[in-house]
Amino acid sequence: MNRLCKVLIVDDEFLVRQGIKHHMNWESEGFQIVGEASNGEEALEQVRLLKPDIVITDIVMPIMDGEAFVRTLKASQPQIEVIVLSSFSEFEYVRSTLQHGAADYILKPKLDTNELLQVLQRTAGKIPELQYEPSHEGWKLGQFMEKMISGFALEDENDMAMVRDTFPHDCFRLLVCGTQSISDKDEMEKRLRSYLADVECAMVPAESELPIFLLNVDPAKDDWMVGRIKQMALENEAGITGPSWVLSDSFNSFNQMGDVYRNHLIKLMEYRFYYEDRSILVYSELPPLHTAGYQFNVNMFLQHVKRNRTEAARDYLREHALTLGRDYIADVFEIKSFLGNLIFNVTITLADMDVQSSALEESKYTYFKNVDGAASLGEVMNVLDQFMLEVQECTAGDGGKRSDPNMKMLLEYMHEHYDQPLGLAEVAKHFHFNPSYLSSYFSSHKKEGFNEYLNKIRIEKAEELLRSDDVTISEISSMVGYSDHSYFCKVFKKFTGLSPSRYRRKFWA
Template identity: 40%
Template sequence: MSGLYKVLIVDDEMLIRKGIINYIDWEREGFQIAGEAANGKEAMQMIEKVEPDILITDIVMPDLDGTELVKLAKAKYPELEIIVLSSFENFDYVRSTFQNGVADYILKPKLNGEELIKTLRRIAPATKGTAKKAASMEEVLEKRIQGYTLPSHEEQMLKDFPYDRFFLTAICWLDSDMEGQVLESFMNLGVDKKALLLPENENDFYLLLINFPVEQQLSVKQELINLTNEHRGTGKNIASLISMPFSFIDELKNIHENSLQKLYNYLFYLSGESVLIDGELPETEKANTFRLSQFIEVFKQKKFDSAIASLERHVEQLTQDYKQDIFEFKSWLENIIFNIIVLLGNMKYRVEELEQGKYQYFADINEAKTAKSAVARFEEFLGAVQSLLADHTKADRSPGIQALLDYIDEHYADSLSLGALAEHFHYNPSYLSSYFSTHFHIGFSDYLNHVRIAKAKEILATSRSSVNLVSEMVGYGEPSYFCKVFKRIEGMSPGRYRKKSSAKM
């Protein structure tokens, strides 16, 4: 037992502590549980008593939290190695603990036996009085990116770069079976100094720092572009991100956060591009605001083709706005899915299959690495909606009703009444009135108004006919009444609609 590394676990939740204890076979892996504590005060008492080699601690705890515990423990026991547990929302808070000597962290949602033992093994060789191995250049650069305070000898290492210009480059989307070959080709660029930093496993990219004389800046950039295109030309799934050039290694953290991470977010939308270079990006325009209330109104009128077409146009706009927040984009798609299912359910459509499948749609969109793959899943949902509507229409609309609706669509400019249509098509007027209310959620008069206004919009957008003439062409005797109905349905006057339509052409 004396050769085992002693571990102290600190968390105010007993279930978390017991879970950690039961994750692995500690002794078989070379460790032993020396004790457990519910807060920082208890932990400090136990550290003195059991002299652990490794401390695993939560951040948010009563009495003495994890941040204060780290400061006190490292000040009094500098050889103690510390692993911090954190939730996603506390991650930025956790980073501050690194300056006090934390060895590593584990996000609680990813806490499992494999992750825990991997982290323990990574830091264990530095315990038990074993002298710490000198950090490599890659490890020191990683610390710089993470914002650690470096000891003086590691700061000195960063002064050993011979040239006065840097690029930070990310090689993205590498498959595991080819990453070695591809990374080696980038490491062997025809430049004088480079260092592979670390695999960014969360983002599926590898970082490469390139140091070169300032006069080689254009040639280095071109070589990165050429090499990426060569690999892509052989069918490899690869893209490269190239930061702004910078002159001082102290800028590395800022370049990583504000240049490279920005490019990675843009790559979500620009996945068709092989190389993104900060400062040389294509122009983009912010997408127009989507009028959800208008979409819902059109949907309730059962103008499904029109509603879905407006959705697809807006989605296309969104995917071209690469500066848009990725989370907001995905949330918007998920919100539309939710709204459509609720609308269809309220309209008495059978939405059981859509209800059952919506969480998978949400999960797939949330996990999508590109806008293209997120939209593809969204389009699958719309396809399922259209299939449902087609099946429902076939089952629900008799040939007689379809003939009546076709008649309205052809004779919208005539003087039409519910009674006359009922008599002509041999329906009871009460049944026909109920049909419009049930299936279109509006009465017959409003249905006819919507048909007429839709025709008026076509005429206004494609001709120079006066508003008075258009009013007469679509069946309104009084232009003033036509304008009133048009504004109620479209939210603007016929004249303003025409100007807006002309501006788009």
């Protein structure tokens, strides 16, 4: 594959990270600094998001040190190569990282441009996917394409001459094929070249899980090429066993590639969310757009739930899904957020109805996760439909049970005053209970204790606030009843497994 080698820098010292980033023009040497992290825990998240080829990491760092980071990384992603930075006194740790799969190390006191470049080149040479050849014209072409999709233009006449030699025709298209594994991507490139014998074809080094190809053909054969691609998508069962393929409209210059990629191709890839059953989406062949003519009536939907008309609520959801499918430019993130909040509102409504279901209480987080991870509108609606079936069982009495009136008032009070300094003593005083009795009474009706239940209410509200980007995390901790910000972060991580900042980053990603 002809693309830049992606590098992630991990060091708790900001100046060290900046020094490495600005050591030289990395792209001219075949490398791209894709990101940085200040500790091992943060680096693991960056690895997941950025998928680097090589990681340069320090040893001594807070939260998770380099030794633990390398051990964890190589256990889950052994294909990623690691270069360790260390001082003379840390060599025992270096030895440990080498035993766990690190490729090489550099002593910090001797760090200089030439040594770092040599170590990176040696390490990149171990990665079969890269086939690192800085002098190779194919590699340079990959670099040109990467610059184009990043918004840069080619101005050097020698560079343009190389492009014209490689792509001699005046008709270009960008194609996205629905395969994700590295071996499948390489196989797909071979099949494309075989299937489109008269077409120049090159894989684009873009940040995409699916392979993107630049196609160049004689304008007189463009219709023939489009027909062949549609046939190939059908044969690969695109939209049935895998993601739909995407094909841009034609453009007549290599220099237009970046605009077409950013303004057309990325949008088409998002539109696949609404057209999961189509084998291929072509920009000029999109169906007529019908924007939503009405707003979803949340109050009416929840009234159906309150009156045990769950089937009517499900029908209303399905009707809304059909409307969303015709409004294919609607933001996917906003739709998922809305439907996730719908699940949250239904669970609150059930609590107001005095319906308790331990199974639904536990499974709602799975529903949130499945909505967030769904690849298509149909998949989201299947999750919602399953959720509403479970709600129907609860409201019919099969999965839920009614609590006594005192417990209902107690829970309502906690939901209404969670943002205030609320403790067992204050609530006991309000309801004229003995604190010890209230604690036992609460535990006998709920699977968790008073404090744990209160924390759960607060954290659920905090999650809702974090899913919007309008309020800072310190403000959120106060808004949900925590006077100590660090304690809020500790409780939040206990319930969700993530810090508030990582939760927000993951949601917005």
